[in-house]
Amino acid sequence: MKKTVRPEIPRKTIYRLSVYLRCLHRLRENGLSTVRSEALANAAGVKPTQLRKDLTYFGQFGTRGLGYDVEQLAGMISDLLGTNRLQPVVLVGVGNLGTALLSYRGFEQEGFEIVAAFDAEPDRDRDKPLEVPIYAMDRIARVVRDKGVRMAIIAVPATAAQTVANALVEAGIGGILNFSPAMLTVPDTVTVNSVNLAIELENLSYFIQQ
Amino acid sequence: MKKTVRPEIPRKTIYRLSVYLRCLHRLRENGLSTVRSEALANAAGVKPTQLRKDLTYFGQFGTRGLGYDVEQLAGMISDLLGTNRLQPVVLVGVGNLGTALLSYRGFEQEGFEIVAAFDAEPDRDRDKPLEVPIYAMDRIARVVRDKGVRMAIIAVPATAAQTVANALVEAGIGGILNFSPAMLTVPDTVTVNSVNLAIELENLSYFIQQ
DNA sequence: AAATGTGAAGTTGTTCACAGCT
């Protein structure tokens, strides 16, 4: 039995497509209807060839001698990334960081909606009233299934992270954005993106040593 | 005139060194005094050869037939990354995310201390009392110089990010951890690491499409 | 015998140079 090979797009390309999409939105707001690879590449901080190569991984969208249609290209990238429809997300861990993420208005604008949050102490006092319902951990499976949620954000302490990840995977989550410093082990049908604040700082620390 | 070439260590290696360091700390807490590349690599989620190659970029620390001295290796990596002494950091933008970062106790433990914060409205009400002084933006240069700060965290809205970055660079900052969705332009003597929450989610969104 | 250190091979990602459309 062989794995189906969807013509692999490099991970880095996927990241850059998000950046291009953002630039295209800005161009559209400024009323531009077409853009050359050079201009878009500059806006995104990459080389024009890089941009063109990235795009050809999933099709041909340009007109030679002219450039790309802003609206159309944005649409194609959105389709590919799956951000053209609103995506429900759950958040686990409503501490400092979790609360900040819940209050962050940037998500909806990008097509994501946090539909529920979970915490070990769902009723503990929080400094701020929140609009999202906070449930106990044992309701993860139920809520995820009922709402058809496929993505989750983990913002619990390192010690709890793997347990939470297991519960999420069990409930059918396909993608996890992990803010805990723990390394998560998941089946390879599940994608984990980790953001480790300490590592980012440590990395900078190396580069500032003259 | 030629650039001085400090024997380049790949960026990805620097990231992994942070991960190894974390694993070594854990091993030390568990009382282990030596470790083989295979064990350490497994803990870090990489192949043993990767680990060994990473280490040889800056020296030879192992004993053949035996492995590495946990304490010593941790020390060497710390030295290289520059995390063996407490590093003062400033934070700009005390909104939702900024406040969460200020309350995050994980930094100090990793060798970083947020010594001051800046905000366009330093006196606005916050839900929570903070231990770090919050100054107006125009005091960035002064505080950064007085305290010898070399690293900054940007947590302001996209529209303000470049202005803030300019002020920080002007004040002599060498490394910026950027949480705003803006693409920052800085002189190449300054290192920027960006964490873009929307892009991380968008990226997941691609991979969950069955 | 056991594990590290490392040149060489392999793989992945980036850039070049130019052919091919409009």
Place this chain on the structure above:
DNA sequence: AGCTGTGAACAACTTCACATTT
């Protein structure tokens, strides 16, 4: 003429295979 699309060259990174040391 101008700009995209792309095979081929190049660069960066990873893995292998094994020589080397304890």
